[in-house]
Amino acid sequence: xxxxxxxxxxxxxxxxxxxxxxxxxxxxxxxxxxxxxxxxxxxxxxxxxxxxxxxxxxxxxxxxxxxxxxxxxxxxxxxxxxxxxxxxxxxxxxxxxxxxxxxxxxxxxxxxxxxxxxxxxxxxxxxxxxxxxxxxxxxxxxxxxxxxxxxxxxxxxxxxxxxxxxxxxxxxxxxxxxxxxxxxxxxxxxxxxxxxxxxxxxxxxxxxxxxxxxxxxxxxxxxxxxxxxxxxxxxxxxxxxxxxxxxxxxxxxxxxxxxxxxxx
Numbered sequence: 001x002x003x004x005x006x007x008x009x010x011x012x013x014x015x016x017x018x019x020x021x022x023x024x025x026x027x028x029x030x031x032x033x034x035x036x037x038x039x040x041x042x043x044x045x046x047x048x049x050x051x052x053x054x055x056x057x058x059x060x061x062x063x064x065x066x067x068x069x070x071x072x073x074x075x076x077x078x079x080x081x082x083x084x085x086x087x088x089x090x091x092x093x094x095x096x097x098x099x100x101x102x103x104x105x106x107x108x109x110x111x112x113x114x115x116x117x118x119x120x121x122x123x124x125x126x127x128x129x130x131x132x133x134x135x136x137x138x139x140x141x142x143x144x145x146x147x148x149x150x151x152x153x154x155x156x157x158x159x160x161x162x163x164x165x166x167x168x169x170x171x172x173x174x175x176x177x178x179x180x181x182x183x184x185x186x187x188x189x190x191x192x193x194x195x196x197x198x199x200x201x202x203x204x205x206x207x208x209x210x211x212x213x214x215x216x217x218x219x220x221x222x223x224x225x226x227x228x229x230x231x232x233x234x235x236x237x238x239x240x241x242x243x244x245x246x247x248x249x250x251x252x253x254x255x256x257x258x259x260x261x262x263x264x
Contacts, residue, residue: 010039011061012047015197017054017204019047026062032115032147033071034089040119041093048100051263054204054211056100057196058123059107060116066108066132067116072141087146090115094122094148099219101212103203107196108132108183113171117182118147121156124215126182127196128174129189134182135171155222157181207245208263213237 011024021043023030032040047053060066070090078086097104097119106112106123112134120126120134128134136149144150145166153162157180165172174186187195203211213236221229240246245261252259 008039009033009036010043012043014053016201017052018057018197018200019050019053019055020057020059021047022059022061023067024061026060026064028071029065029068029111030060030062030116031069031071032067032090032119033074034086036071037089037093041096044093044096044100044104048096048102054102054206054208054263055200056102056104057107057200058097058104058119059109059196063110065110065116066106066112067119068111069114069116069137070147075143083146090118090147094119098122098124100124101215102208103200103211103215105196105200105203107192108134108174109189109192111171114138114145114149115147118145118149118152121152121182122148125184125199127185127187127192127199128177128183129192130174130186131189132174132177132183132186133171134174134177135169136166137169137171139167139169153182205261207243207249207259207261209243209245210240210249213240 007024009023009025011022013020023036023040025031025036047056075086103125104123106120106126108120108126108128110129110132112120112132114137117134117136136145136153138145150162150166153165161180174183177183178186217233217236220232244264248261249259
């Protein structure tokens with residue numbers, strides 16, 4: 001039997017142009033400790049830098065959890081300064097994911113609680129198994145969300161839902177999460193991997209620079225006023241006309257064939 005402590009906290013695998021990043025602590029329900037946060041940060045940095053990778057899927061190992069939260073045993077002994085630093089460590093990693101120029105899809109295969117929901121929310125798309133449960137239960141530990149949960153949940157689901165989940169700390173099922181806009185799609189658990197990979201492969205086949213431009217516009221627009229956002233979108237739209245992919249896409253449409261995008 002292998003020793004769980006000897007296993008890497010994060011594993012990576014490539015499926016054509018899709019990089020699959022897996023939190024690999026199933027014995028701990030994939031709880032996020034400092035080492036796992038650092039490993040995730042390194043894995044995403046490598047995926048973003050690799051030109052062969054066009055889309056990223058993030059999931060958790062084992063049948064029970066995407067990520068069941070931050071590692072409570074590690075947090076229990078932290079000082080106030082260490083607690084702040086732990087929060088900033090997670091926020092920096094998740095901000096890297098959120099700002100990735102390549103689309104990131106969370107494959108939520110089980111519990112996504114606390115830091116796990118925060119990790120899912122920083123991804124660009126979230127596909128959940130119908131058996132998944134999500135929530136921000138930190139209140140039950142005498143804590144608040146620390147990896148961006150109050151901020152991203154507010155932007156995804158609105159004030160009422162954010163206060164409900166954070167103040168009550170009660171997890172909700174995947175169907176309710178879909179109603180609130182926290183996840184994009186809910187699929188049967190047995191079809192989760194196939195459907196998520198199909199979406200990732202579709203993204204990987206799309207024009208990389210157009211994907212990046214879309215992500216940039218949405219990220220920028222979410223943090224500025226409408227006039228500035230519109231101006232930024234127009235500038236990004238104009239930049240697309242300098243790409244080979246724009247010529248290939250429009251020409252393929254006119255020629256009634258499937259485009260082949262190069263990322264140039």
